[in-house]
Amino acid sequence: MSRYAETLDWLFAQLPVFQRTGGQNYKIDLSKTWAFMEVLGHPEKDFPSIHIGGTNGKGSTxxxxxxxxxxxxxxVGLYTSPHLVDYRERIRLNGLPCSEEFVVDFVETWRTHLQRLELSFFEMSVGMAFVYFRDMHVDVAVVEVGMGGRLDSTNVLHPLVAAVTNIDLDHQAFLGNTRAAIAGEKAGIFKPGVPAIVGERHPETDAVFRSHAAQVGASLQFAEDLAVTLTPTDLLGSYQAKNQRLARAILAAQQVFPVSEDELARGLLHVAEQTGLQGRWQVVSQEPFTVLDTAHNVHGLRETMAQFTSMGKGPMHIVFGMVGDKDASAALELLPKDAKYYFCAPAIPRALPVEALTILGEALGLTSCAYPNVHAAWGAAQSAATSADRIYIGGSTFVVADALKPKSAS
Structure with missing residues (x-):
């Protein structure tokens, strides 16, 4: 086993990881993150940043x-989560992942403090990213919120712009049971004197954002209200139009790093190529048409299913799995009744058992078979499909992650 693989095993084994096990590792304050920043010499102060949260679309944006x-x-530094195939996807410089050596050296250098402070996996990762950005002398870092905002470990930043894509019901056990409550948590990234931008309006959340912005002294814009001319992008999901509108508003709101319209247009046309983004309406085959998408809640699946069902006329095959803390019944109700389903479970402890998913699907009249893993389900869909058919793979970020990994790894 390589030193990098051993280091990752240690990182994942230290404390429960929300990505894999769920909410028992969700922190109630930022005290440990602040303590870690002090130990590291406050790297969060050593680079300008742009902070982006929201229910859906924050990664793409x-x-x-x-x-x-x-x-x-x-x-440009870029910090996002979760990763799909390789941990280093989380920490990038001009689109390239940090080196395996950096990950190993960081953990070896700070291991005593990582253990003494009893940091979560996410707290460790945020500290690692911020040290990397400092050491690599980035001009600016784009930092995606992990979950929520107010109590998220990334919220030690004082950014150039703080943005929230949209609000819908997700992670209610930790963020609240209403859109207004969730908006309050996500507005926690607003800072005094820092432009705040919200991508999408909603009657339940607009007043919450206005109130939070006023309380902290942040100017507030809704990107939905701005007159913006959109340009082509290599991110092919129909939902990316909203994300592009917000991305343009974010760049316009900060004055430190000018970006011309030509540079905007070229950057938007080559997002995946320049940043390594995967899993967002990622077309992996044309015959049969096969697309992977990480949409994993009602808000996201509503958009992807509308696009998928509108493309072509061939029979539909849907490889689908979820994690146990999502509203699987509500998600399944959005899926087309005339598709054939290949239910599976992603290879993480949080996964919704395929037997439970099958029972829910049967109750809704969905025609399905159950498979032991994502690749087995995808293989069955490929075998059943003709070149004119359509295959969708999704339901969870972790289903897409398994699909992108080699069969032996997943």
């Missing part, structure tokens, strides 16, 4: 912003 800044010639 972050990659769009980073790509445009790269196109303008800046040295």
């Amino acid at each position: 972050s990659h769009m912003v980073a790509s445009c800044l790269q196109e303008a010639g800046y040295r």
Whole structure:
């Protein structure tokens, strides 16, 4: 086993990881993160940043912003989560993941403090990213919120712009049971004197954002209200239009790193190429048409299913799995009744057992078979499909992650 693999095993084994096990590792304050920043010499103060949260689209928006800044010639750090295939996807410089050596050296250098402070996996990762950005002398870093905002470990930043994509019901056990409550948590990234931008309006959340912005002394804009001319992007999901509108508003709101319209257009046209983004309406085959998408809640699946069902006329095959803390019944109700389903479970402890998913699907009249893993389900869909058919793979970020990994790894 390589030193890098051993280091990752240690990182994942230290404390429960929300990505894998769920909410028992959700922190109630930022005290440990602040303590870690002090130990590290406060790297969060050593680079300008752009902070992006929200229910859906924050990853895509972050990659769009980073790509445009790269196109303008800046040295751009990018921190996102979760990763799909390799942990190093979380920490990038001009689209390239940090080195395996950096990950190993960081953990070896700070291991005593990581253990003494009893940091979570996410707290460790945030500290690692911020040290990397400092050490690599980035001009600016684009940082995606992990979950929520107010109590998220990334919220030690004082950014150039704080943005929230949209609000819908997700992670209610930790963020609240209403859109207004969730908006309050996500508005926690607003800072005094820092432009705040919200991508999408909603009657339940607009007043919450206005109130929080006023309380902290932040100017507030809704990107939905801005007159913006959208340009082509290599991110092909129909939902990316909203993300592009927000990305443009974010870059316009900060004055430190100018980006011309030509640079914006080129950056938006080459997002995946320049930042390594995967899993967002990622077309992996044309015959049969096969697309992977990380949409994993009602808000996201409503958009992806509308696009998928509108493309072509061939029979539909849907490879689908979820994690146990999502509203699987509500998600399944959005899926087309005339598709054939290949239910599976992603290879993480949080996964919804495929037997439970099958029972829920049967109750809704969905025609399905159950499979032991994502690749087995995908293989069955490929075997059943003709070149004119359509295959969708999704339901969870971790289903897409398993699909992108080699069969032996997943």
